[in-house]
Amino acid sequence: MRTKRLLEIVYILIIAIMAIGTVIGKYTSLDYVSDNIFGSWWFCLLWAIGIAAGIVYFIKRKTRRPIIVLLHLSFAVILLGALLTHLTAHKGMLHLRQGKVVNTYITKDGNEAQLPFSISLDRFNITYHAGNMAAMDYASVITIIKGERKEEYQVSMNKIYSGYGTRLYQSSFDEDMKGSYLAVNSDPYGIPVTYTGYALLFFGLIAMLIEPKGNFRRLLRTNISKVIIPLFLLFAGTLSINAQPSLTRETADEFGKVLIVYNGRICPMQTYAIDFTKKLYGKKNYKDFTPCQVLTGFMFWGKEWMKEPILKMKGSELREKLGLDEYISPISLFGQQGYILGPYLQDAQNQQDDAVAKQLLDTDDKMMLLMDLMQGKTLKIFPYTSNKGDIDWFAPTDRMPQTMPKAQQQYIHSILSLAGQLANQGNTSMLNELAQKLQKYQYTYGGNTIPSPTEIKAENIYNAFPFATILFIVNLTLGMLSVIFLTKRKTYRFFTYLMGLSWLVLTFTLALRWIINGTIPIANGYETMLLLAWLIMIVSILTTHKMQLMTTFGLLMSGFMLLVSHLGEMDPSITPRMPVLNSPLLSIHVSIIMISYALLSLTFISAIAYFCTYRSKKASIIQINRQLTNLSQIFLYPAITTLGLGIFIGAIWANISWGTYWGWDPKETWALITLMIYAIPLHTASLQALRQPRQYHLFMLVAFLSILMTYFGVNYILGGMHSYA
Numbered sequence: 001m002r003t004k005r006l007l008e009i010v011y012i013l014i015i016a017i018m019a020i021g022t023v024i025g026k027y028t029s030l031d032y033v034s035d036n037i038f039g040s041w042w043f044c045l046l047w048a049i050g051i052a053a054g055i056v057y058f059i060k061r062k063t064r065r066p067i068i069v070l071l072h073l074s075f076a077v078i079l080l081g082a083l084l085t086h087l088t089a090h091k092g093m094l095h096l097r098q099g100k101v102v103n104t105y106i107t108k109d110g111n112e113a114q115l116p117f118s119i120s121l122d123r124f125n126i127t128y129h130a131g132n133m134a135a136m137d138y139a140s141v142i143t144i145i146k147g148e149r150k151e152e153y154q155v156s157m158n159k160i161y162s163g164y165g166t167r168l169y170q171s172s173f174d175e176d177m178k179g180s181y182l183a184v185n186s187d188p189y190g191i192p193v194t195y196t197g198y199a200l201l202f203f204g205l206i207a208m209l210i211e212p213k214g215n216f217r218r219l220l221r222t223n224i225s226k227v228i229i230p231l232f233l234l235f236a237g238t239l240s241i242n243a244q245p246s247l248t249r250e251t252a253d254e255f256g257k258v259l260i261v262y263n264g265r266i267c268p269m270q271t272y273a274i275d276f277t278k279k280l281y282g283k284k285n286y287k288d289f290t291p292c293q294v295l296t297g298f299m300f301w302g303k304e305w306m307k308e309p310i311l312k313m314k315g316s317e318l319r320e321k322l323g324l325d326e327y328i329s330p331i332s333l334f335g336q337q338g339y340i341l342g343p344y345l346q347d348a349q350n351q352q353d354d355a356v357a358k359q360l361l362d363t364d365d366k367m368m369l370l371m372d373l374m375q376g377k378t379l380k381i382f383p384y385t386s387n388k389g390d391i392d393w394f395a396p397t398d399r400m401p402q403t404m405p406k407a408q409q410q411y412i413h414s415i416l417s418l419a420g421q422l423a424n425q426g427n428t429s430m431l432n433e434l435a436q437k438l439q440k441y442q443y444t445y446g447g448n449t450i451p452s453p454t455e456i457k458a459e460n461i462y463n464a465f466p467f468a469t470i471l472f473i474v475n476l477t478l479g480m481l482s483v484i485f486l487t488k489r490k491t492y493r494f495f496t497y498l499m500g501l502s503w504l505v506l507t508f509t510l511a512l513r514w515i516i517n518g519t520i521p522i523a524n525g526y527e528t529m530l531l532l533a534w535l536i537m538i539v540s541i542l543t544t545h546k547m548q549l550m551t552t553f554g555l556l557m558s559g560f561m562l563l564v565s566h567l568g569e570m571d572p573s574i575t576p577r578m579p580v581l582n583s584p585l586l587s588i589h590v591s592i593i594m595i596s597y598a599l600l601s602l603t604f605i606s607a608i609a610y611f612c613t614y615r616s617k618k619a620s621i622i623q624i625n626r627q628l629t630n631l632s633q634i635f636l637y638p639a640i641t642t643l644g645l646g647i648f649i650g651a652i653w654a655n656i657s658w659g660t661y662w663g664w665d666p667k668e669t670w671a672l673i674t675l676m677i678y679a680i681p682l683h684t685a686s687l688q689a690l691r692q693p694r695q696y697h698l699f700m701l702v703a704f705l706s707i708l709m710t711y712f713g714v715n716y717i718l719g720g721m722h723s724y725a
Helices: 002-027 032-037 041-061 065-090 190-208 216-220 249-256 269-281 291-300 316-322 342-351 355-375 408-424 430-444 455-466 469-485 489-517 523-545 550-567 585-612 619-658 666-683 695-717
Strands: 090-097 101-107 112-128 136-148 149-156 162-164 167-174 177-185 259-262 265-268 382-386 393-394
Touching: 002 032, 002 041, 002 666, 041 065, 065 190, 090 112, 112 167, 112 177, 136 162, 136 167, 136 177, 149 167, 190 216, 190 619, 216 619, 249 269, 249 291, 249 430, 259 269, 259 430, 265 269, 265 455, 269 291, 269 355, 269 455, 291 355, 291 408, 316 355, 342 355, 382 430, 393 666, 408 430, 455 489, 469 489, 469 523, 489 523, 489 550, 523 550, 523 585, 550 585, 585 619, 585 666, 585 695, 619 666, 619 695
Parallel strands: none
Antiparallel strands: 090 101, 090 177, 101 112, 112 136, 136 149, 162 167, 167 177, 259 265, 382 393
């Protein structure tokens, strides 16, 4: 018992220290907590005590199941690999300049260390997305010199150099593009041991699900029935109408077909107009105007539109400080003393954690967006092919290349002014013709940077229908209605068919985003929430024939995820990925993690269902309530498997990309905390309290807080390298 008690104490201490360490890291730095907490001798000792206590406890219990022994052994091997890395690995940074041969690098503590070879930089290249706006990849072409032998290699994002016991990673570059920084990593002992541990873990986790005598297979043979889950929903809102000079909808839509460089990619101006309106007003439409009408309104009738109460002031603190309403006109921010936000901006830059400062900077960003649009700075709609064959896109205010023909420069400088004159004259037919000629100009000079017709059509469909918003309303409504028909199997089946239809629509939505951006849609928080809802529905559809209640679960939980994506401050705009994210391991890592979160979300719903029904005296409800624990555990086992696989596949990706498989970033630390917390109820043989349904479901309710912290708390509170996800 003493060994068990020691193991429990150490386990809880490790979880608590990791959680506290991420908070301390927010107010100090990741390097500080990595060195002084997570990399400290006492934290390493704590892990060692935990391993020793675990081994002794295993021996005392005479555990003989090979899968269980292997699974727990894998963690000991992983920790041994981490210790070897901590004690023996060498890391540093190497600065190269073209034509200069070097054979040393600077270590983390500032000392100079010897490389096992000499190295020189031949050239450094940046590959851009269409329009030369966003970097697609960074690459250093290097020559490795070892004695008389010279070899040329290219080091880029997700493509490392490995040789002579040393690995080189692309890290940064000099502004003049003639120098490059490469991260240096030498870890000959830690990596093979750690990867061995990963292999044992992957095998053990999968074997846990397929072991014939294992708990998961036993649970699958249990018949799960149905249960009642009462939940509620709040949502509201629409708008009013007013008149303001604007283009007709048809003409505004014609300008919406014009292509523009926005967020590092080339897309229809309609997309920019939607995000522009959302940024200012918080909604897709303003009064009775479409986004394209709003955008062209500011372009051609700037003075009039500056008087419109279209600027949403987020948060009450700044409104109270300045005496403003929730919606104000942009012109109202200019008084007799000039721009009324001006005197506060410098202080706000230094106090960005303050609520008033954040709101002030957000409002100033909106004003800068307006000013840049009205001056034409954001309207990069004019492509030009240089003599070298590179295609750049220019705004009317940009400085044009000297090689650009004068007639073309004149066209770029004058076309929007002419459009403004025609708009003020109400000459709709000539405006339509002008917009069409502008589109023709783009296709003539845009070359291979022009999106394909399929991509443009997909984006137009995506912009036209707010699929995710409609689906969250539909799924939550159907989920609540399905509760009424739980006992009427034939009618209830109709809700399953409707969930299947909802899943198909969401699949179509994700496919559109994939076509538009050219990569699987899992690059930001908004997309991963859509994926999570998609996974919850597919799991529910596949299991509802054995567990009827899954239709209600799937509709409510997917609706909740879609609601969060709709209401949250996630950015739904589609942007190119950072170069380091262009790896096939990203898709595997994120997809598996999202499957885990979807399954763990269903254990949370099971817990809610349990506490909503456990006081009932009806025999049928009592029977349902008793089986909810089995249902929750059926989700828990594959959830733990996928979470473990996802975390450590991410570690392998990190090692390939950054040279370190674990960096104690808040997201990965909290993912590990979540894994350790949810692993606890798998050990009911040792933790008898969790054999009681009430204690088990209470634990699952509390455990769900770790997922909320991992997914939302890290993104919006702690920050870090993963805060985009």
